Structure formats: C-alpha cells, structure tokens
Amino acid sequence: MSTRPDDAALPATIERPAGRRRKAPPVVRHEDKRLAILRIAAQLFAQNGYEATSLDMIADQIGMHKATLYHYIKNKEEVLYFCLVKSFENLDEVVEKVKDRSVPTLQRLRYFAQSLAHAQNSDFGRCLVVVGLRPLTTEASLDIRRFQRRLDTTVRDLITEGIAAGDIKPCVPALLSAMLFGMLNWVPQWYQEDGKYSIDEVVETFMTMLIQGIAARPQR
Amino acid sequence: MSTRPDDAALPATIERPAGRRRKAPPVVRHEDKRLAILRIAAQLFAQNGYEATSLDMIADQIGMHKATLYHYIKNKEEVLYFCLVKSFENLDEVVEKVKDRSVPTLQRLRYFAQSLAHAQNSDFGRCLVVVGLRPLTTEASLDIRRFQRRLDTTVRDLITEGIAAGDIKPCVPALLSAMLFGMLNWVPQWYQEDGKYSIDEVVETFMTMLIQGIAARPQR
Structure with missing residues (x-):
C-alpha cells in the first residue's frame, strides 16, 4: 500500500x-x-x-x-468519517489472510504488523491515529470501533493459536496485542517519510525484537 | 506515583x-x-x-x-500548558536515577518504563497523551518538547550503554526507544483503572517480553 x-x-x-x-x-x-x-x-x-x-x-x-x-x-x-473508514479499507483482506493456518503463526504476525503499519502511515491512517474518533458522534464512530475491535480480536486469536501451536511462549494475548498495537500506533506520530528508515525497515526491526522475546523456540 | x-x-x-x-x-x-x-x-x-x-x-x-x-x-x-508541565514533574528524578551506572542497564530500563507508565497514566499524563501539544503555541510547546527529547535521549543513551556493556544485543537505539515509547504511550488510550491489571502488571508483562527479545544473554 x-x-x-x-x-x-x-x-x-x-x-x-x-x-x-x-x-x-x-x-x-x-x-x-x-x-x-x-x-x-x-x-x-x-x-x-x-x-x-x-x-x-x-x-x-x-x-x-x-x-x-x-x-x-x-x-x-x-x-x-469517510477518511477514517478509508484508513481501514485494505485491512479486510489482511484479516482474512491472517486466518490462513497453512502459514506459521509468527510469520502471520509479521505480515499483520507490516500491513497495519502501511495502512496507518498513509494519509488516512495518520488521520485516524492523530485525530481519533472523538469528533464523531457515537453512532458514526461505531463502525470504526467495530473494525478496531476486529483487528484486536484477530491478533489475540492469532496469539492464542501461536501459544497452542507451541510457537509463542504462554502469555496473556490481550496484553501482547495491546503492546503490538501501541508500538505500531505510535509510528505515525514520529515517522518521517524522508527519514532514515522505510516503514518496512521500522516494522521489521520492531518485529524481530518482539518475536525474539515471545517466540517459544529460538529464532534464526 | x-x-x-x-x-x-x-x-x-x-x-x-x-x-x-x-x-x-x-x-x-x-x-x-x-x-x-x-x-x-x-x-x-x-x-x-x-x-x-x-x-x-x-x-x-x-x-x-x-x-x-x-x-x-x-x-x-x-x-x-501547566497540565502538560505537571505530567513530567516527577520524571526529572527518574532521568537522574537512570544514569546510575551501579545498576545493570536492563534493570534501569525496567525502572524507567515503570516510572514513565505511572506518570502517563496519571490525570496529567493522560492529558498529554490524549491532547498532545498541538493546541499550544510553538513557544509554549518548546519546554515540553525539550523534556520529551530529554526522555528519548535518556533511553537511547541507556540502550547504547547496554549494548556496549554486552547486556543488550546490537540494535539501532533510536528504533528500540521509539518502540518502547510507543508501547507505553498507548497505554492511557486503553487502560482502565478498574480493569484486570494494575499499571505495574502491564509494564512488567511488556518489559519481560521486550527484554527477552533484546537481551544479549538469556534472562531468568
């Protein structure tokens, strides 16, 4: 993206x-x-x-x-409202792909993080991260909140699956998910497109450090 | 706090x-x-x-x-302006303590994260994280930006020291610092005081996962 x-x-x-x-x-x-x-x-x-x-x-x-x-x-x-809806536009497909059990869980987690980071660091994603839902009426923000919950659930389910598969050390999926979203949600606040690192490099670095911490087996 | x-x-x-x-x-x-x-x-x-x-x-x-x-x-x-200044009030002392070379670097990193999280999840800290500096004039926001940079520098220096001491695997200190701040800055957006976990538990969980990923030697 x-x-x-x-x-x-x-x-x-x-x-x-x-x-x-x-x-x-x-x-x-x-x-x-x-x-x-x-x-x-x-x-x-x-x-x-x-x-x-x-x-x-x-x-x-x-x-x-x-x-x-x-x-x-x-x-x-x-x-x-439409700017925020657009920020999620390409993530429907990502959520579906993350459910593909033929791919190892940690690889899917990396893929999810990369996709989310690209969505968040687009014009529409930055708008969501910086402005948030507060200016919308409760009703208008419901769709967006629903999708945000869906993303969170997707990650929690993936972590639960990873623990069951022996890929991820036992942990509280909700907290690991909150940690992952925090790391990524913050990027649009400091990232500069003309800076030293591409979004891919940032996420790759983050995920390598994170995955070495949560993987049940040594990585690489 | x-x-x-x-x-x-x-x-x-x-x-x-x-x-x-x-x-x-x-x-x-x-x-x-x-x-x-x-x-x-x-x-x-x-x-x-x-x-x-x-x-x-x-x-x-x-x-x-x-x-x-x-x-x-x-x-x-x-x-x-004064709400945001107050959000940093107790962190001066923390920054000083983080420089104490008699304490292992990873232990100091944990201490920093705990202290920052408590500051951020106070009334004033939440105000900083949720509202940010945008409403202030450039001049008024300078003090706050200066302190934020000081916190970032403190963490980067600590990571650099940790790498040199063989405590932390070689990495880009700026990116690890951005990852740590992201994880923690996001907490006030979702944390509920009457929820399942205390701030200490959240940070302890985050830092255990992170430190296992970045430590040069196996932890525990």
Whole structure:
C-alpha cells in the first residue's frame, strides 16, 4: 500500500493529460474528486487537528469553491468519517489472510504488523491515529470501533493459536496485542517519510525484537 | 506515583475536615486550589478533548464561579500548558536515577518504563497523551518538547550503554526507544483503572517480553 497519492487521487485542480482518448464516465470522475477531497482533508486534519481545519481550508487547498465542495460531501463530520473508514479499507483482506493456518503463526504476525503499519502511515491512517474518533458522534464512530475491535480480536486469536501451536511462549494475548498495537500506533506520530528508515525497515526491526522475546523456540 | 487525587488536590468545593487545628497559609491554599483546577482541567481535556472543554466547564466541575477561576489561571491555553508541565514533574528524578551506572542497564530500563507508565497514566499524563501539544503555541510547546527529547535521549543513551556493556544485543537505539515509547504511550488510550491489571502488571508483562527479545544473554 503506497503512502503517495495515486492517480485516482490527483487534486481536482490538476487536469488529466489532454491526449487521453476516452473520458472517464461522470460517476467515476465524481468518485475521483471525492477521493481527492478526502485525501486532502485527511492531510489537513492530521496536520492541524480536526477542530482547527475548516471546510474552507479544504476547499482552498484543493482549489475548489466551497459551494462546489458540497456536491461531494455533506459536512466536516462526514468528511472525517469517510477518511477514517478509508484508513481501514485494505485491512479486510489482511484479516482474512491472517486466518490462513497453512502459514506459521509468527510469520502471520509479521505480515499483520507490516500491513497495519502501511495502512496507518498513509494519509488516512495518520488521520485516524492523530485525530481519533472523538469528533464523531457515537453512532458514526461505531463502525470504526467495530473494525478496531476486529483487528484486536484477530491478533489475540492469532496469539492464542501461536501459544497452542507451541510457537509463542504462554502469555496473556490481550496484553501482547495491546503492546503490538501501541508500538505500531505510535509510528505515525514520529515517522518521517524522508527519514532514515522505510516503514518496512521500522516494522521489521520492531518485529524481530518482539518475536525474539515471545517466540517459544529460538529464532534464526 | 498515584493516579488518585491526593489530599492537596481535593476539589475546591470539598471542605477540609473541620477539626483541623492549623489553617494552611493563604499562599499554600492558593496553590492547592490551583492544583485542583489543573487536575480537573486535565481530566476534562483527556475526556472531551481540548477544544470541546471550556473554562466554564472547568469552573462548573470544580464548583467555582468563572470570575474566581481567573484568580488562579489566565486562560485555557495556560491551563493546558501547566497540565502538560505537571505530567513530567516527577520524571526529572527518574532521568537522574537512570544514569546510575551501579545498576545493570536492563534493570534501569525496567525502572524507567515503570516510572514513565505511572506518570502517563496519571490525570496529567493522560492529558498529554490524549491532547498532545498541538493546541499550544510553538513557544509554549518548546519546554515540553525539550523534556520529551530529554526522555528519548535518556533511553537511547541507556540502550547504547547496554549494548556496549554486552547486556543488550546490537540494535539501532533510536528504533528500540521509539518502540518502547510507543508501547507505553498507548497505554492511557486503553487502560482502565478498574480493569484486570494494575499499571505495574502491564509494564512488567511488556518489559519481560521486550527484554527477552533484546537481551544479549538469556534472562531468568
């Protein structure tokens, strides 16, 4: 999962190449613009906080009139809600893969950590980690909380399975899961894309240290 | 460090026992009330977020008129600033103790983690972890950032010392430090005082798993 805006997320002000033969149908273009709006909103929320970011600022940044913005979104809370939903978008598939018992548990734990870290260090993930769910109404935050619980359950089940398989030393799965999420959740707070390490290197380092601590058998 | 309000932090509405002989001098009582205000503000900031908490709400909660509140504090930003300063209050001593080379490095790392976790899971610490520095002006947040960097440097130096002493496997101290802070910084987001585990138990579990992963020699 890339942390760089993809083509579909070009800011609405940037025209597509003139030479393009087929115009995308209107529905797709609407979705493109909507995604571009969400991505820029996510960046602004993570940068300035939710309260300090206005719809005017989002419209400004995207080079769109605020009245036009309302063709794509209803209000600021809805924007945040969809940014947070997007932060989980690719994790459904990850949760399914983590259940594949043909792969050793510790290898699956590494895979989960890598996938989560990439999701968290995308524009939408940073928005979730930095802003959190507080600005949403209880109802709107329920979906997100449900998915967060699902991620936690996925990790706890994997740890329980690892202990039963003799891969992981006996421990309290809930606490090991909390430790793992803490390590990873904090990364967007300090990680710099132009820094010394890639996300893969950070997670690889974390997981090697962690796994050497929790593995029932010596690693490597 | 207790996470329960101590006597000095009784809400201003709660009268001290009538039988008390000596009245505290006015300066002390002023400081008592100020601390009570800060503690209640920290609780409200952590609970509702900074923007959603008003000075009216703080005055209300403490049972004080808003005009009276201004005898103790200047504005909301100042309240947050002092809450965050308080979150570090007892860590100066910890930083000094961590430098004591007569104690093995891994033992000092455990001690640091325990102390940090207690500070973070106090009213003021939760306020720092949940609200962060964003609402402060750059200038006001400098002191706090300086102390955070000092904590990070303390841990990195300790890890470097541990590697040199043959206690810790060779690793990148900056990444191990980021991993440790992440694990611990996240605790206030999920920890419940009335839950199954004490802060000491949580940190003990975390550190046992971590130390088994990073120790150069088998532990226990």
